[in-house]
Amino acid sequence: MLSVDQITVAQRLDPVSFTAAEGEVIGIIGPNGAGKSSLLEVLVGSVLPQSGQVLWGGENIIGARPMRRRHLVSYIPQQPSVFADITVTELLYEATVNLGWSSVQQHDKIAQVLREFDLQPFASRSILRLSGGEQRRVHCACSLLNQGALVIADEPTAGLDLYHQLMLLELLVKRARAGALVMIALHDLSHASMFCDRLALLDRGQFIQIGTPNEVLTATNLEKIYRVQVDWFCDERGVAMRPHRIIDTP
Template sequence: MIRAHDVSLSFSGNRVLDRVDIELDQGVLTALIGPNGAGKSTLFSVLAGDQRPDTGTVLLGERPVGSFSAKELARLRAVLPQDHTVRFSYSVEEIVSLARLSYAPDPILDEQIVTRSIEDVEMAHMRRRDVQTLSGGESGRAAFARVLAQTTPIILLDEPTSALDLRHQEAVLRRARRLARKGACVIVVLHDLNLAAAYADRIVLMDQGRIVADGAPREVLTVVHIEAVYGQPVLVTDHPTRACPLIVATDDVGATEDVGVSGDCVVADDIGATDDVGAAV
């Protein structure tokens, strides 16, 4: 679905992406992880078509990402940037409705999709609220609802959990994973390694503009990889209730071994969790 080959990019003489090669497929939730300044968000922007690399190519399907019009891109990929601040007085409903502008007007369908997307993020009671009056977490959920309402086959989320409380962090990533299960290509930038372990099918670990590890959570989230890239002693063990790694930071430099990590990462959803009704992929 998305292929980047030999992509490099520099800012003010500093190379932030260094000959990156990556392919991202439908039906997979891929988490981009790494320390601050690793190049995650820059690669994210290049994959989204928002930043042009100095060298290399990025293809969406068989076409260069730069060959698409803005409207064509809006029908192919939905993007949640780190900064989703709205500086004008729109309601939550109006912000989410912007996701439908790239499609031919269909008032009934558009209203259904917008309503369901707002309900999906538990903001039905806030749909008339001015977005400038929302908290950081509420604003993030409204922005995620806009992504859902765009109903695209490619979804890019840059740190979607950064301002959210625990329950809504889980809810957003559970929703993102379900979109992948329905066939979407989902790319998520995350700082929380345990959230990446719990929800990603594939993890791409970056450092200094390069991909240093790429694979299933248990293949990437090892003591060797984490300590080499983050410079932080950790213990990697099994999550007590989820079949995925659990990473614990430690001050004990000697506690550098993987303990009982096995199996693919699977998270059991709450029985009451609802399916995606606001996104068609």
Template sequence: MSLLVEVRNRFGALTRRSCPAVEILPGTAAVAARGVTYALENGTRLVDGVSLEVHPGELVAMLGPNGAGKSTLLGLLTGDLVATGGEVLVGGHPIADLGARELARHRAVMPQSTALAFPFTVDEVVRMGRAPYLGMPCDETDDEIVARCLAETDTAHLARRAFPSLSGGEQARATLARVLAQQAPMLFLDEPTAALDLKHTEDVLKLARDRARRGDAVLVVLHDLNLAAAYADRIALLAGGRMVACGAPEEVCTAPTLSELYGHPVDVMKRPGSGELLVLPRRDAA
């Protein structure tokens, strides 16, 4: 028996359970943090009383300096971490009330990195995104969905390559294809552009924006302020585990706010012609 068949069989066992789809209650966010806190055993708070909502149809970018609590907050919103205070709601329902398969059909998560111990091909990795739907009817076949996701992420030519043989950027795109294949209405992307070149960076943010325009809720963790300002509907700024500001890019991307947040002076201006916000760090003249 192949490793992929073993994986499919393991997920397939879930099809014997009753896992209805998550219903987003009218007027509620796709996911919401209500005063959530995450503290270590020694009392250190990595996330401290943060509230954040992401609604269907919007792209929210989360930014902040290293150690701000971005990935920890993401883990709380996805259910990978359990809050030590406050609550997380998915479609108006407490996240703890949702089963693993039910949650997997509501949200898909792209981690900062993906490590595989076995030489699965890219095609096999992307097909793993279909695991939550094994045994369920679907308008499209898995083959059609996988092919489309490979095309959207420019990885179709890599389909037969072993995932561990890919470059960091290629692995990131293949992982994104798996996330898209999950067809969840909520996308969590943790630094999806970190290993990508210029073209693929823009492609990924365009894809995320397009998914939001089609009605999905998208939360993306970024370090690039200019990318966030260009593509996000709202920007959430974190520092020290707390929310510093959250709003439209032009509201939160101000020179005083960003200079204080990052401890480095910046200038914020608009690109002539387009009016696009540009954030530029000040540099001492040589």
């Protein structure tokens, strides 16, 4: 169980509190500058909050030892990058650092993520010679290699084609069903409604609402927070929407 208690980040995030359980997929949504990445960075440990605590099974993970976080958290950052002309497989080997795996385990896990992310054709190619979307898949594979119980993904589908967007989101849902807690920042509200069990809506650093997609993706919220009018359709499979007008604000 993850319990976020009154987390604040100076000028970026007002007090945020919510709880989430293992097995859930939580979508973090909101317009640009809403504080989605700030919230995720606090959970990851790369930003220290001004106040509040993040409890995982009763343990405050904000000050957790680096090795504890290494095994607990899988993190796909918003803007991953690589700074060496190395092959995809070599980069995946670098991503096994500090996991304490034997070479057989490394080999098996790397082979597994290469398959999962459809990366086998690129395994021996330099990461710098791949397209942006292919590089993104490699980074996702590196990030998810450690099989953390808390998976945090900051706009993981950015730059991916539709097939690989769905593939990645299905993979994250699979991780959740296997017992992980998955938190994803998303801009695509259709994907958010399709793949997330609950959505947390943020706006200008303030926590607006958390609930099921049907509860959060209301016409009022969309008009007020996103400043768009939508035609929206809701049935038992989720919410589908078609934005059709920008609402001008004074």
